[in-house]
Amino acid sequence: MPKKPLDDRIRDSPRPHAPPIHRSHWGWLVVAYFFLGGIAGGAQVIAALAALVGGKKSAGVARLARYVSFAAFLPCPPLLILDLGRPERFLHMLRVVKLRSPMSVGSWTLVAFGGVAALATLDQAAADHILPRGMLTRRRGWWSPLTAVTGLPLGLGLAGYTGVLLAATAVPLWTKRGLLLGPLFLASALSTAAAAIDATAIATGQRHRGWAPLRRFERLTLLAETLLMAAWLGRLGRAGLPLASGPLALWVHHGVAGLGLAVPAVLGALAPHLPPKLRITASAVALSSTLFGGFVLRWVLVVGGNRSADDAGATFEMTARPSTERKQGN
Amino acid sequence: MTRSFGHEHPGAMGFLTDATLCIGCKACEVACKQWNELPADGDAALSARSYDNTGDLGATTWRHVAFIERVATDEAPFAWLMLSDVCKHCVHAGCMEACPTGAIVRTEFDSIFIQPDICNGCGYCVPACPFGVPQLDQDDGRVHKCTLCYDRLRGGLQPACATACPTDSILFGPVTELRSIGRSRVESLKERGVQKASLYGDTSLGGTNGIGGLNAMFVLNDEPELFNLPAAPSLPQRTTGPAFLATLLSGACFALLGAAAFRATKRGED
Numbered sequence: 044m045p046k047k048p049l050d051d052r053i054r055d056s057p058r059p060h061a062p063p064i065h066r067s068h069w070g071w072l073v074v075a076y077f078f079l080g081g082i083a084g085g086a087q088v089i090a091a092l093a094a095l096v097g098g099k100k101s102a103g104v105a106r107l108a109r110y111v112s113f114a115a116f117l118p119c120p121p122l123l124i125l126d127l128g129r130p131e132r133f134l135h136m137l138r139v140v141k142l143r144s145p146m147s148v149g150s151w152t153l154v155a156f157g158g159v160a161a162l163a164t165l166d167q168a169a170a171d172h173i174l175p176r177g178m179l180t181r182r183r184g185w186w187s188p189l190t191a192v193t194g195l196p197l198g199l200g201l202a203g204y205t206g207v208l209l210a211a212t213a214v215p216l217w218t219k220r221g222l223l224l225g226p227l228f229l230a231s232a233l234s235t236a237a238a239a240i241d242a243t244a245i246a247t248g249q250r251h252r253g254w255a256p257l258r259r260f261e262r263l264t265l266l267a268e269t270l271l272m273a274a275w276l277g278r279l280g281r282a283g284l285p286l287a288s289g290p291l292a293l294w295v296h297h298g299v300a301g302l303g304l305a306v307p308a309v310l311g312a313l314a315p316h317l318p319p320k321l322r323i324t325a326s327a328v329a330l331s332s333t334l335f336g337g338f339v340l341r342w343v344l345v346v347g348g349n350r351s352a353d354d355a356g357a358t359f360e361m362t363a364r365p366s367t368e369r370k371q372g373n
Numbered sequence: 374m375t376r377s378f379g380h381e382h383p384g385a386m387g388f389l390t391d392a393t394l395c396i397g398c399k400a401c402e403v404a405c406k407q408w409n410e411l412p413a414d415g416d417a418a419l420s421a422r423s424y425d426n427t428g429d430l431g432a433t434t435w436r437h438v439a440f441i442e443r444v445a446t447d448e449a450p451f452a453w454l455m456l457s458d459v460c461k462h463c464v465h466a467g468c469m470e471a472c473p474t475g476a477i478v479r480t481e482f483d484s485i486f487i488q489p490d491i492c493n494g495c496g497y498c499v500p501a502c503p504f505g506v507p508q509l510d511q512d513d514g515r516v517h518k519c520t521l522c523y524d525r526l527r528g529g530l531q532p533a534c535a536t537a538c539p540t541d542s543i544l545f546g547p548v549t550e551l552r553s554i555g556r557s558r559v560e561s562l563k564e565r566g567v568q569k570a571s572l573y574g575d576t577s578l579g580g581t582n583g584i585g586g587l588n589a590m591f592v593l594n595d596e597p598e599l600f601n602l603p604a605a606p607s608l609p610q611r612t613t614g615p616a617f618l619a620t621l622l623s624g625a626c627f628a629l630l631g632a633a634a635f636r637a638t639k640r641g642e643d
């Protein structure tokens with residue numbers, strides 16, 4: 044009988060016990076948080092860029108971006124707290140600062156971000172005469188540029204740390220090409236944030252010629268997301284099995300790549316050639332498509348990661364000794 | 374190896390669990406559950422495929438005796454592999470580095486301990502352990518795993534499992550001593566023809582790639598994967614720094630892209 048490779052012996056032996064690593068318990072609460080936190084962070088980045096370099100013409104974008112960011116942020120803490128096994132202990136997240144723990148870094152980022160997003164929103168509401176005149180809201184004070192300068196890095200941090208959080212685990216799908224996850228989450232956060240702002244503008248009838256830069260940025264981030272997604276998916280090996288076959292593969296192809304990336308790109312290219320009335324419809328379709336794709340991306344990543352954690356072969360492929368060492372019978 | 378562990382710097386203490394001495398009696402599982410007041414895992418039925426009734430390490434199973442039917446090859450005949458699995462009490466522990474609340478600490482015995490009054494059940498340590506040890510208890514909302522019987526050690530006792538083991542398959546003691554015992558055991562196994570014998574838990578096997586070795590080691594008589602153990606795992610947090618850097622760099626690129634996109638209008642406006 045020829046010698047069986049290790050893989051076959053593992054497969055053949057009736058393995059009564061579970062996979063070598065434990066999957067996370069994360070489900071739709073965390074998926075929703077990844078999606079909304081990305082929009083909140085991305086929109087704050089866009090607000091900051093529009094305010095810092097966009098000038099008067101982009102004031103409308105900055106204004107909506109601040110509101111969208113804060114609105115997307117509000118459900119985030121409750122989602123995270125509900126996901127805890129002991130929700131009443133959520134403040135334990137702020138007992139310590141641990142730079143090597145992305146979840147610790149993320150918790151502090153979320154707190155700081157919430158403060159800045161709230162300040163930016165109050166400031167905007169004061170400028171829009173929504174809030175009654177008061178201490179903070181009398182005029183646009185020193186905090187106005189401050190929210191832009193701090194909102195930019197905090198927004199990037201909030202949108203990107205979640206990718207690092209997944210990468211710093213033992214889960215094959217999340218670690219295999221883990222360095223790309225942060226950038227991928229960032230790109231998706233920015234494209235979905237731009238889409239959310241743009242969609243809000245259409246819904247409230249505020250979109251006009253001055254919004255061209257936002258759409259330009261939206262296209263750039265979608266392009267970056269496409270490239271990052273292709274680079275990430277390309278070399279996952281066994282770790283990528285849950286996304287390469289079965290129902291999740293359909294979601295990756297049709298949800299993430301099709302609706303999330305291809306449809307907005309095609310509609311964006313077609314839009315200038317459409318009659319003005321159709322143009323708005325096309326935009327609305329493209330924007331909802333982008334948002335949907337961004338949500339599906341978070342969902343397949345979380346669910347796919349959990350499935351790859353259950354795949355002993357994926358873990359053992361990544362933790363195998365160099366073959367020379369094994370031959371020496373070490 | 375009876376001695377008092379109550380003093381302040383006892384040094385690293387750990388386990389040496391020898392698969393070649395395990396007879397699968399599960400006394401360790403029972404002793405662990407009794408001392409730590411852990412519930413039984415359902416009814417005491419055997420899992421359908423083996424003489425294994427707990428199946429995996431989990432929130433209420435901190436020792437798990439694996440029964441593995443090794444299929445026959447031309448190298449080795451059919452055999453039962455038995456191993457009492459446990460938390461490895463890593464020198465650099467993925468679970469501890471992941472924990473955002475500081476609930477997971479290193480004790481004076483160099484063991485890894487989850488403080489039950491601090492853990493808020495975020496569950497991040499669960500996928501961050503390279504060995505699939507900690508698990509979220511759905512009933513009490515916290516994560517649990519082997520404590521290396523911290524309370525017993527404080528009182529000068531050995532861990533319950535090691536005390537109960539009738540074959541000395543589980544040894545407890547100073548890690549340096551256990552390591553040399555393990556090494557000579559592997560040597561003697563090899564002399565007796567068990568070519569695949571290995572000590573799992575030094576920096577070349579099991580405690581690899583940033584983990585820095587394991588304080589709970591194992592003597593194995595076949596490939597670690599057959600025992601469900603990864604041969605060369607990595608410390609997950611080795612990724613944190615580079616991944617943050619990659620994210621930061623891409624963030625800077627996106628900010629520049631965005632600035633360029635918004636700048637264009639400003640110029641048009643001027």
Ligand code: SF4
Pocket residue numbers: 460461462463466467468469485501502503504505506507518
């Ligand atoms: S084996 Fe897992 S749970 Fe035990 S110390 Fe190492 S990382 Fe933590």
Ligand code: SF4
Pocket residue numbers: 471472473474475476477487491492493494495496497498499515516
């Ligand atoms: S579940 Fe508890 S022990 Fe595990 S990382 Fe979260 S707070 Fe720490």
